[in-house]
Amino acid sequence: MGSSILAILSLIIIGYTVGSVRIVKQGNEALVERLGRFKTTLRPGLNLIVPFLDTVVLEDTLREQTLDIKPQTAITRDNVSLSVDAIIYWRILDLEKTFYAVEDVEFAMQELVVTSLRSEIGKMDLQSTFSSRESINKALLDVLDEATEPWGVKVNRVELQEIKPPPEVIESMQQEQAAAIKKKAAILEAEGTVQSMRLLAQALDKSEGRREILNFLLAQRYVEANQKIGESDNSKVLFMDPRALTEGLVDLMNEGDN
Structure with missing residues (x-):
């Protein structure tokens, strides 16, 4: 009888220990909630949490990432419709803010880029767009850098990939x-x-x-x-x-x- 109780206790201890161990990969961080509220951020390496009370709700990378903006339609000042696409280079600085301050950070950044891109293209005529890539990139970066700061995100650079007029143009x-x-x-x-x-x-x-x-x-x-x-x-x-x-x-x- 005593040996059975000891075996059960051993299993409980082992299960508790296994359940409390969380290993976070290098370059990542993880967020822990306790009973539905934010508790702590786990750093890379071995971490301990309280089983049944603590839950790892997110593990994400802090390394630089890319977000590809698919071709979007923009109209120039002289009423020429262009197809424009871009790529964003960004990274998470504060995982807690990124998770709790915005619902979907990538979707939010994409919408910002599309709106800003159409606005910048609308200020230029067709010929100017081909020679103004750098100024457009900078304008987009300034908008994103300001807007994403409360989200715990840093946008390193934005680059237009292609500006494509219609075939007849x-x-x-x-x-x-x-x-x-x-x-x-x-x-x-x-x-x-x-x-x-x-x-x-x-x-x-x-x-x-x-x-x-x-x-x-x-x-x-x-x-x-x-x-x-x-x-x-x-x-x-x-x-x-x-x-x-x-x-x-x-x-x-x-x-x-x-």
């Missing part, structure tokens, strides 16, 4: 960019031609045999022009005597010298 932007590139190329080509003409004029002024040089250049241009025209299937080619053309230009040059 992207096509229009590509066409404008292509036209701008073509225009710039034409300007550079024209500037190069003008510079070449200046250099040629300077060289001819300083050369004693400028008549022969001019004859050579004109003959070369004449051959190139005839070759290009001849390559067209629909062209009607009228050949001129290069000697007559050359002599006429030389005479004009001679008149200019007199």
Whole structure:
């Protein structure tokens, strides 16, 4: 009889001991409630609680976490609808506040980001949004940092991942960019031609045999022009005597010298 009672007591003691031991992982903390009220915070390592009275209601990490904000619709100041997504880097500083001050901290942060993001995009035109990532990131961080402080949370940074206009807007932007590139190329080509003409004029002024040089250049241009025209299937080619053309230009040059 005595041995049976001893065995029962041993089981009770073992069960009590096992039930009172809580091991918290490194980088985590745990919250304990006693009879429905907050009692204490358990740190990493071995902790003891009172079985049947104490309950571990939450164990969570204090390490940095990420919250991915799925693509959201935002409208710019010039009425262009954009798809924008972002990512939040955050960590819990005070687990007690995070658990008791807000129902769902991740959902609350997401709603803050979406609202603030739409507000910031609405202040800008389409072109400004692509060059204003840093200012938008900072604006979002400032809003989150202030709002999440009572929740025991620290938002380290917010980064926009993609700003995506509708396909028709992207096509229009590509066409404008292509036209701008073509225009710039034409300007550079024209500037190069003008510079070449200046250099040629300077060289001819300083050369004693400028008549022969001019004859050579004109003959070369004449051959190139005839070759290009001849390559067209629909062209009607009228050949001129290069000697007559050359002599006429030389005479004009001679008149200019007199």
